[in-house]
Every structure is written in structure tokens, then in C-alpha cells.
Amino acid sequence: MxxxxxxxxxxxxxxxxxxxxxxxxxxxxxxxxxxxxxxxxxxxxxxxxxxxxxxxxxxxxxxxxxxxxxxxxxxxxxxxxxxxxxxxxxxxxxxxxxxxxxxxxxxxxxxxxxxxxxxxxxxxxxxxxxxxxxxxxxxxxxxxxxxxxxxxxxxxxxxxxxxxxxxxxxxxxDTIREEDGLAKSSRNVYLTSSERSQAPAIYKGLLIGKELVLQGERTKQKIVDEVSSYIMQHTSGKIDYVEVLSYPELINHEVISGKLIIAVALKFTKVRLIDNITIDI
Amino acid sequence: MxxxxxxxxxxxxxxxxxxxxxxxxxxxxxxxxxxxxxxxxxxxxxxxxxxxxxxxxxxxxxxxxxxxxxxxxxxxxxxxxxxxxxxxxxxxxxxxxxxxxxxxxxxxxxxxxxxxxxxxxxxxxxxxxxxxxxxxxxxxxxxxxxxxxxxxxxxxxxxxxxxxxxxxxxxxxDTIREEDGLAKSSRNVYLTSSERSQAPAIYKGLLIGKELVLQGERTKQKIVDEVSSYIMQHTSGKIDYVEVLSYPELINHEVISGKLIIAVALKFTKVRLIDNITIDI
CATH class of the missing domain: 3.40.50.620 (HUPs)
Incomplete structure (x- = not known):
């Protein structure tokens, strides 16, 4: 080398x-x-x-x-x-x-x-x-x-x-994940132990959003709401954004179609984590 | 082809x-x-x-x-x-x-x-x-x-x-020139016949500037003045700019050194002509 x-x-x-x-x-x-x-x-x-x-x-x-x-x-x-x-x-x-x-x-x-x-x-x-x-x-x-x-x-x-x-x-x-689904990041060490146990809910929330899309949901706001509410219920973090956009154009459509991304940023006490999932419909 | x-x-x-x-x-x-x-x-x-x-x-x-x-x-x-x-x-x-x-x-x-x-x-x-x-x-x-x-x-x-x-x-x-020194340009056809006969003074002015530099002149303003006055005396055009700059950096120094460019833009009735000369000192 x-x-x-x-x-x-x-x-x-x-x-x-x-x-x-x-x-x-x-x-x-x-x-x-x-x-x-x-x-x-x-x-x-x-x-x-x-x-x-x-x-x-x-x-x-x-x-x-x-x-x-x-x-x-x-x-x-x-x-x-x-x-x-x-x-x-x-x-x-x-x-x-x-x-x-x-x-x-x-x-x-x-x-x-x-x-x-x-x-x-x-x-x-x-x-x-x-x-x-x-x-x-x-x-x-x-x-x-x-x-x-x-x-x-x-x-x-x-x-x-x-x-x-x-x-x-x-x-x-593709993003590498811990066994519980949390996206690997050097920043994960800044989570408190209680936050660390909540953090996999980010990915679970994304999977719930994906499932909704696969079941036929096409209204962007409904997906955003479901993902947000799951993450809010299962973590103490503060949502910075939950967005559903076309991918890779990253355009915000009210009614979704084609390839899309669901993306989340969540603020914990000392660290802000991001994660996303892409879906081709 | x-x-x-x-x-x-x-x-x-x-x-x-x-x-x-x-x-x-x-x-x-x-x-x-x-x-x-x-x-x-x-x-x-x-x-x-x-x-x-x-x-x-x-x-x-x-x-x-x-x-x-x-x-x-x-x-x-x-x-x-x-x-x-x-x-x-x-x-x-x-x-x-x-x-x-x-x-x-x-x-x-x-x-x-x-x-x-x-x-x-x-x-x-x-x-x-x-x-x-x-x-x-x-x-x-x-x-x-x-x-x-x-x-x-x-x-x-x-x-x-x-x-x-x-x-x-x-x-x-390098720029191609007519026999009388005028830089070739598709725009030259827009010169009146009297302007056409004056236009070679642009290049002659540049050559006068070059000669000054080669003889040791290092004060930018003196070169600008000499070139400008030659062109003004020999044409009816209006000077848009006469500039002496470092080349290719195009920086305006009061005292010149190294490679430089003398450049002119001159407005005639229907057309604006440009020309330049570079000198390595």
C-alpha cells in the first residue's frame, strides 16, 4: 500500500x-x-x-x-x-x-x-x-x-x-446496521444507555413507513405521520425531520410514485442521528 | 467526418x-x-x-x-x-x-x-x-x-x-491578423471604410506598449497612457478599456513584472473590437 x-x-x-x-x-x-x-x-x-x-x-x-x-x-x-x-x-x-x-x-x-x-x-x-x-x-x-x-x-x-x-x-x-437495526455511526457512542435502547425505533419507524407504501399507501402525509408517531412513541428524542421524497430527485410530492426515500433525523441529548430507507414502487 | x-x-x-x-x-x-x-x-x-x-x-x-x-x-x-x-x-x-x-x-x-x-x-x-x-x-x-x-x-x-x-x-x-495587423474578426465587416483604415492602430498601440515594456518601463499607468494616447490619436473610436495585467492571473499591479497582458477594447460606430498582446519579461 x-x-x-x-x-x-x-x-x-x-x-x-x-x-x-x-x-x-x-x-x-x-x-x-x-x-x-x-x-x-x-x-x-x-x-x-x-x-x-x-x-x-x-x-x-x-x-x-x-x-x-x-x-x-x-x-x-x-x-x-x-x-x-x-x-x-x-x-x-x-x-x-x-x-x-x-x-x-x-x-x-x-x-x-x-x-x-x-x-x-x-x-x-x-x-x-x-x-x-x-x-x-x-x-x-x-x-x-x-x-x-x-x-x-x-x-x-x-x-x-x-x-x-x-x-x-x-x-x-447499503447502510450497515447493528443487530437491532440501528444504523452504525461513530456518533452512536454519544447516546445515553437509555437512548441507545430506544434508538432502533428509528429504523423500525422507517420499516413501518415502507410497509405502508408496499401495502398501497400513496399519500405522503400519511406516511410521514405514521413514521413520526411511531418514533415519538418509542423514543425520548426530538424529531428534526421525517420526509418522504422522490429519489434521487428529492422532490416533495403530495402523492408518491416511483422510487422514493423515507428519511429521519432525530435529536437525542448529545447527538443527532439520521437514517433512511429507499423503496422502488 | x-x-x-x-x-x-x-x-x-x-x-x-x-x-x-x-x-x-x-x-x-x-x-x-x-x-x-x-x-x-x-x-x-x-x-x-x-x-x-x-x-x-x-x-x-x-x-x-x-x-x-x-x-x-x-x-x-x-x-x-x-x-x-x-x-x-x-x-x-x-x-x-x-x-x-x-x-x-x-x-x-x-x-x-x-x-x-x-x-x-x-x-x-x-x-x-x-x-x-x-x-x-x-x-x-x-x-x-x-x-x-x-x-x-x-x-x-x-x-x-x-x-x-x-x-x-x-x-x-496566437491571434490571426490581417496584413496590416488588424486582428481578424467576423465583426470587422461592421466597420465603416474610414474606421477600417484606422483600426490597425489598435495593434500598433499594443506594439508600442510592448516596446516600452521591453525597454524597461515597469509602471503600469505609463504603459496604459502611451497605448491609449496612440489609439486615441489615430482612430475615431472610443476606448472602452486599455488594461495592463499579470497573465494569466489577470491581476492589476501598479508595478509590473513577469508575464503580462496589454489588452484593448475600442468602440467604433457599430462594433466594438478587442485585441491584446502578451509579453514575458
Whole structure:
């Protein structure tokens, strides 16, 4: 496994792999790898000759009041996990290496952003789209892997690749769950023990919503109400949102049809958890 | 020579050329080809195995009061000229094919735009950068060719490719001139005969500026003044701007150094002409 920190080195490595006409699977991350990332890496490993992992806490996707400085970092641990996951190449640049000051060119995302978590994270997806544009050009992957835990990000990246015609494939990877259904997240450790025992109700609520849809319910509000009331009854958390939207367009229709997403954000004492489920009807 | 109008067809053609590992020279244009374009095509032809020409009047780079609707179009003539220039593939999509309505993702250019013609063309270079991002991904050229007549566009595209790490080379091509030095332009026909005889003074003014720099002048304002006064004395046109900037950064320094551009825009009765010269000191 090779580790590079500069654009120059990365380009050299990638051009070697391209000369050999190798398929490249790319997993872009902000590091502090957990099981979700490992699942992405495993799928990239299974489907490609070369696996590239990027580790970059991207300042451009953090708002002024967000936790850029305190975002957890542990490059040594990440390297160890990447080695076990049989990653071929890690790209771990500094912010200076990626941006040299204020960026002169950015990507602006106009759709799919004023819903779900995007509502309260102005500019977040511009930052995501900008850094991915750079990374996609540098790594030139055959396929790039993203976790469905952040379904809105997957939707935005899908749109980016489709609209800008990036010559690569986006592969969405299912959320990993604990045995009781709770979506795995590094943030779960911030739950109190009583909250931890309530938290699986988020996923159960989503499953109830899915069941309603599969039984023929097409009125958005009814699904939102059922999911919300189940979660409110079974947890002490405060609902930030329960939304039912088309997927991946993320449009709010009163009467649903086609592929859709049910998504929840729930605030506990110290931590806000998100989860979602997609359904193709 | 093949002509395609859809993204789907273009992708098929490009993937065939890529399978053969061919070098691709790309000349993006808005059509209505003139000698400037033919020079770009000739250089692309000389340096690449495959030459791709795009013809697309990009609505996104026209302001609300600009001439999108009346912009000249003549696809039949363009095809004829392209055939003579030994173009392999023309991509001539509709606006609908390129954008399907309002674009959901755009590129925003933050630097190099508030000078020269960019000052009065708000959003113009965002439109240029957005369409080029799409075209570069679709055509995947080895090199893309741009005329130095629009030096600001070349500077913006250079920055775009550098900052976003597009895996391709930008090749600037020198402005073609009439024997008397006037930069060739389809707009020259709108000059009155007296204006036509004065117009070479634009280039002569630029050469006077260059000579000053080569003789050691480093104060920007002196160069601007000399160039302006020469042009004012020798033409009836009205100076829109005479600027001396670093190139390709397009920064306005009082004392010049390194590579620079002297650029002029001059308004005649019915037409505004632009020209420029770059100097490496």
C-alpha cells in the first residue's frame, strides 16, 4: 500500500495504473474510518483491480459554525484499517495542497439541496461537489463508492456525475446496521444507555413507513405521520425531520410514485442521528 | 467526418477512439467558423490522431441583454469548412440536449473575471466554465485549443483546468491578423471604410506598449497612457478599456513584472473590437 500526500505524487501513481489499463475503485472519505467505510472499501476491492482511498477533511463543506476543527482525525489508525482492507493507494492531502487559499473555481449545486439535512447546511453540497470534481479528475476512477447512510449526498453526487457527464460510475452501498437495526455511526457512542435502547425505533419507524407504501399507501402525509408517531412513541428524542421524497430527485410530492426515500433525523441529548430507507414502487 | 447531435452518440464515438488509445484534439466553438477557428483546427489536426469540433451556441454564457437569439449560425457552411479542415467528429447538440432546462449544477468562477470584458459580462465565464466542464468530460481530449484573441477566456480556462485538475492540456493559439495587423474578426465587416483604415492602430498601440515594456518601463499607468494616447490619436473610436495585467492571473499591479497582458477594447460606430498582446519579461 502506497500513501501519497501531494497532487503531483498522486498523478504519477494514477498514470501508472492507467498505463496498465487497470480498473480503479475509489472511496473518498474524511478519514476516521469505521465499518461503513470498510464496507465501501470491501466492495471497491471486490469489483476493481486498484483501490484508491482518499482521506481529506474538506474545509469547503463545513459551515462557519460547524465542527471542522474538532472533526475527529486519526491517520495512523486509518492506514492500519486501509492496509487490512487491501487498499492500494491512499491520498491524504493537506487543505493547503487541495486549495492554496480561497478556491477560484467552485461547483454550485442548485437542486436536491433544500430538503433533509441540506436545508440547514447552506453551501455544504457545493463544498462536496467541488472537492469531488477535483478528486474525480485526479483519481479518474472507473467507479466511486458512497454509503447510503447519507442518501442526500449520494443523490447530489449522482446528479453531479450525470449532469456533468463525468466518465465514471457511482455505486451506492447499503447502510450497515447493528443487530437491532440501528444504523452504525461513530456518533452512536454519544447516546445515553437509555437512548441507545430506544434508538432502533428509528429504523423500525422507517420499516413501518415502507410497509405502508408496499401495502398501497400513496399519500405522503400519511406516511410521514405514521413514521413520526411511531418514533415519538418509542423514543425520548426530538424529531428534526421525517420526509418522504422522490429519489434521487428529492422532490416533495403530495402523492408518491416511483422510487422514493423515507428519511429521519432525530435529536437525542448529545447527538443527532439520521437514517433512511429507499423503496422502488 | 461524422456528425453527432446527442450525448449518447458522442459517448459511443469517443469510447471507440479511446479503445484505440488515440490522442484527441478538441476545438470547442459556437460555430459560424472563421479563420481563427480554422487555425485552431489546423493545429489540433497537426498534433493529434483524432480531431473533435463542437458547435454549440451556449445559452448559459449569454447575459439577459446579450445576443443569444441573433448570434449567427450556419451549420451547413461549418460542416463544409470542418470537412476541409479534416475534422473527424463534429458534436452539434441542441440546448435542450445539453441542459434539459435550468442546469442543476454550474461552475462558478471567482477570480480573473472582474477585469477586461468580464467586468461587464456578469456570469459569462460561469457559463463558459460550466459548458466546458461538460464537454471536457464527454470528449476527454488530450489537448483543447483556444484562440488568444479572447485572452481572458484562455486565462479562465487555464485556471479551470489547473484548479480542477482536468487531465488535459490547454493549448493557446496566437491571434490571426490581417496584413496590416488588424486582428481578424467576423465583426470587422461592421466597420465603416474610414474606421477600417484606422483600426490597425489598435495593434500598433499594443506594439508600442510592448516596446516600452521591453525597454524597461515597469509602471503600469505609463504603459496604459502611451497605448491609449496612440489609439486615441489615430482612430475615431472610443476606448472602452486599455488594461495592463499579470497573465494569466489577470491581476492589476501598479508595478509590473513577469508575464503580462496589454489588452484593448475600442468602440467604433457599430462594433466594438478587442485585441491584446502578451509579453514575458
Amino acid at each position: 502506497k500513501i501519497v500526500t501531494t497532487v503531483f505524487q498522486l498523478k504519477q501513481e494514477i498514470s501508472q495504473h492507467q498505463a496498465g489499463d487497470k480498473t480503479i475503485g475509489f472511496v473518498p472519505t474524511m478519514g476516521f474510518l469505521h465499518e461503513g467505510h470498510l464496507k465501501l472499501l470491501a466492495q471497491a476491492r471486490a469489483e476493481n483491480e486498484i483501490v484508491v482511498l482518499s482521506i481529506f477533511v474538506n474545509p469547503l463543506q463545513f459551515g462557519p459554525n460547524e465542527d471542522f476543527d474538532s472533526y475527529p482525525r486519526n491517520l495512523e489508525k486509518d492506514k492500519e484499517l486501509a492496509r487490512l482492507a487491501k487498499v492500494d493507494l491512499i491520498f491524504a492531502p493537506s487543505a493547503e495542497e487541495m486549495y492554496q487559499g480561497e478556491p477560484s473555481y467552485t461547483v454550485r449545486v442548485h437542486d436536491r439541496i433544500n430538503v433533509l439535512c441540506g436545508k440547514t447546511r447552506v453551501g455544504h453540497f457545493d463544498g462536496v461537489a467541488t472537492v469531488l470534481t477535483k478528486l474525480f479528475h485526479l483519481v479518474q476512477p472507473t467507479s466511486a463508492y458512497f454509503g447510503m447512510k447519507d442518501a442526500q449526498q449520494v443523490a447530489v453526487v449522482h446528479g453531479l456525475v450525470e449532469q456533468f457527464h463525468f466518465p465514471l460510475k457511482i455505486v451506492p452501498v | 461524422k456528425i453527432v447531435t446527442t450525448v449518447f452518440q458522442l459517448k459511443q464515438e469517443i469510447s471507440q477512439h479511446q479503445a484505440g488509445d488515440k490522442t484527441i484534439g478538441f476545438v470547442p466553438t459556437m460555430g459560424f467558423l472563421h479563420e481563427g477557428h480554422l487555425k485552431l483546427l489546423a493545429q489540433a489536426r497537426a498534433e493529434n490522431e483524432i480531431v473533435v469540433l463542437s458547435i454549440f451556441v451556449n445559452p448559459l454564457q449569454f447575459g439577459p441583454n446579450e445576443d443569444f437569439d441573433s448570434y449567427p449560425r450556419n451549420l451547413e457552411k461549418d460542416k463544409e469548412l470542418a470537412r476541409l479542415a479534416k475534422v473527424d467528429l463534429i458534436f452539434a447538440p441542441s440546448a435542450e440536449e445539453m441542459y434539459q432546462g435550468e442546469p442543476s449544477y454550474t461552475v462558478r468562477v471567482h477570480d480573473r473575471i472582474n477585469v477586461l470584458c468580464g467586468k461587464t459580462r456578469v456570469g459569462h465565464f460561469d457559463g463558459v466554465a460550466t459548458v466546458l466542464t461538460k464537454l471536457f468530460h464527454l470528449v476527454q481530449p488530450t489537448s483543447a485549443y483556444f484562440g488568444m484573441k479572447d485572452a481572458q477566456q484562455v486565462a479562465v480556462v487555464h485556471g479551470l483546468v489547473e484548479q480542477f485538475h482536468f487531465p488535459l492540456k490547454i493549448v493557446p493559439v
